Amino acid sequence: MQLTGDRFTSATAVFGNDLATLPDYPAEIRAPAGTLAGVSAFQIHFSSHDILTSGDSPGVLVAMNPAALKANIKDLVKGGLLIVNEDSFERRNLEKAGYGEDPLEDGSLDSYQISKIPMTKMTMETVREFGLGKKEAERSKNMLALGILCWMYSRPLEPTLEWLTKKFEKQPKILEANIACLKVGHAFGETAELAAFEVKPAPLAPGRYRRITGNQALAFGLIAGSVQAKLPLFLGSYPITPATDILHELSRHKNFGVRTVQAEDEIAAISMAIGAAFSGHIGVTTTSGPGLDLKAEALGLALSLELPLIVVDIQRGGPSTGLPTKTEQSDLMLAMYGRHGESPLPIVSAYSPPSCFWAAIEATRIAIKYMTPVILLSDGYLANGAEPWRIPAISKLPNISTRFASQPNVGDDFWPFLRDDETLARPWAIPGTPGLEHRIGGLEKADGSGNISYDPDNHEYMTQLRAAKVKAIEDDIDPLEFDGDADAKVLILGWGSTYGAIGACTRRLRARGKKVARAHLKHMNPFPKNTGEVLKRFETVVVPEMNMGQLSRLIRAEFLVDAISINKMKGLPFQAGELEAEIERLV
Structure with a gap:
């Protein structure tokens, strides 16, 4: 189902609609088919105007089996169109769901428009001549469903045909x-006179566009940052959901001087990246929450x-x-x-899939200019979600200047901690x-010379100096910019992927x-x-967050604002409707 949604998204992007997606799939590699735990869903919201979220309640739901129906029917708007693979509604599958x-x-479904289509039978009849096994044949029914949707929304088949040709050549x-x-699915939509919808292209700003996910945008942004800084990029990474796609994407771009290593664990990954930074590379490591826990000590070393x-x-x-x-x-x-x-x-935060590109460049700029580790925060919704991305002109990218030390800076000696004013x-x-020649390590350093120091006054000074560097x-x-009425009394403050819903x-x-x-x-x-x-x-000040109020606490502590x-x-992610109702209740 993720593949089907991905292909429909690409066709929709080619057509010219603005869009946002929400892939939703189980953590198990092979969750039991036909069970609620195994349901994989893909939601897409597209329109002839600008789109901010993946949508609240879909108007059309395609359910390939009873479990998919049961897991998602609550989200379908009343009166919405329900398309089901009626062949899968047999006793065994009903009981599993x-x-x-x-x-x-x-x-129980009388409040919806129902279109029952024998997708499995149609698929098996269509592929009989190709001599496929039963499992391989049944997998093709997702393409049949995609063909039906492409007819309903006048999506072009060419992007999917090109992708299939490359994928299975x-x-x-x-x-x-x-x-x-x-x-066959496309032809069925026409001959069966299914509901058809016209969604005209969105009036997007002139430029060259491509569909992009947050993780792809992060990878491209890291590459762009390294090119702008004229430095090679090194990624040390241990595979972890939902960050692994960045490792996969960067590994495809060795032509830009990118080096990737799949490390044996999280600590090894960040340690390699630190070593790469020491040797003149942009050191990068990717992870998720559990991995960031493990990287904590090495991150302190980098600091x-x-x-x-x-x-x-x-x-x-x-x-956990x-x-x-x-x-x-x-x-x-x-x-x-x-x-x-x-x-x-x-700490830098991305707020949409395209913004991940710019967040990566900004993190690169800060890391190099201020000689510091930087944490870049994204999340699973941004990582896997897709939106149209207007490819920027190279002239729009910020210049990132890199200066390596080339000579001693204190007489004939080199002091590694003599600072820029x-x-x-x-x-x-x-x-x-x-x-x-100089040495580095985790022990406290004397200001300027970098020699090991246990002097209490020096430690306090160095602690304050490191904090002052970040503060600067x-x-x-x-x-921080805000938009709204000049006399507005309520501010909705967000960070990260709450951007669209807000x-x-x-x-x-x-x-x-x-x-x-x-x-x-x-x-x-x-x-x-x-x-x-x-x-x-x-x-x-209202702060919506997908946590227990972490930014709210920081705001209260830093600015004495009762957020x-x-x-x-x-x-x-937040739905715009639920956020609207909650804000009205609170304010």
Whole structure:
């Protein structure tokens, strides 16, 4: 089903609609087929105008078996169109899904428009001539369903045909079977006179577009940052859901000087990245919450060494193994404070799939300019969700200057911790450069010389210096902007993937005459310099988060603003409707 949704998304992007998607699949590699635990779903919201979220309640639901129906029927709007594979509604499958009676016959679905299609029989008849086994043949029914949807929404078949040809070029029988099913489904939609919908292309700004997921955008942004900095990129990564796609994507781009290593564990992965940063690379490691836990000690080492390291955390439901394939925003406090000692570091947050590209470049810029590790926060919703992305011109990318130390800086000696007056960054010296011999390590360093020091006054000074370096970044980032009525009394403040839901909710409230404003944080540490000023303009600040109120607590502590929390921890993103109702209840 993920493949079907992905192909429909690509066809929709080619057609020119704006869109947003929500893939939703189980954590098990092979969950029992036909059970509620094994249901894999894919939601797409597309329109002729700009789209901010993957949608609240779908108007069309395609259920391939009873379990899929039971898991998702609650989300379908009343009067919506329900398309079912009627062949799968046999007693065995009904029992596995927990149905006592056939819902297609007992009247429980009378509030929906139902289209019952014998997809399995149609598929088996279509592929009989290709001599496939039963399992391979049945898999083709997803292409038949895709063909039906493409007819209903006038989606072009060409993108899917091209993809199938490339995917199965070495398996001609499977290729022919899938193409045949796609075309049969398309023809069936026309001959059966199914409901047809016209969704015209969206008026997008001129430019070249492509469909992109958050993880793809992160990978491209890291590459762009390395190119702009004229530095090779090294990724040390241990596979973990939902971050692994970044490793896969970066491994395809060796032509840009990218080096990737699949490490044996999380600690090895970050240690390799630290070593790469020491040797003059942009060191990157990718992970999710459980992996960030394990990287904590090495991240403290990178902070002590003051090396440019980027740690990408694709947040998921926790604690422990938690919900590997479900989204959450529960690592903000971990990113802020999850290291022993006083160890502040910059935190950058992406807020949409395309914004992941720019967040990666920004993390690269900060890491290099200030010689510091940076944590980049995304989450499962952004990582797997897709949107159209307007490919930027190279001239629009920021310049990232890199300066390596080239000569001694104190007489004939090289002091590795003699700092830049503006950024407080230490010099970056490549090992092996004549005259720049120096040592690094986790023990506290003397200011300037970098020699091991246990002096209490020096330790306090170095602690304050490291904090001041991070604090100074607030003068080098964009101020917090808000949009809304000048006399609005309510501000909805967000971060990360709540961006779309907050935007859609704000639109709805304003359309009903409510005066509300919105603002969205992209830098979580330090906050933009004017954050306190913006917050105190409003009588009420509401903070929706997919956690128990982590940003709200930071806001209260930092700015003495009594922020109101709206929290959700269901492994799914906020819906604009539920956010709208909750804000009206609270304010």
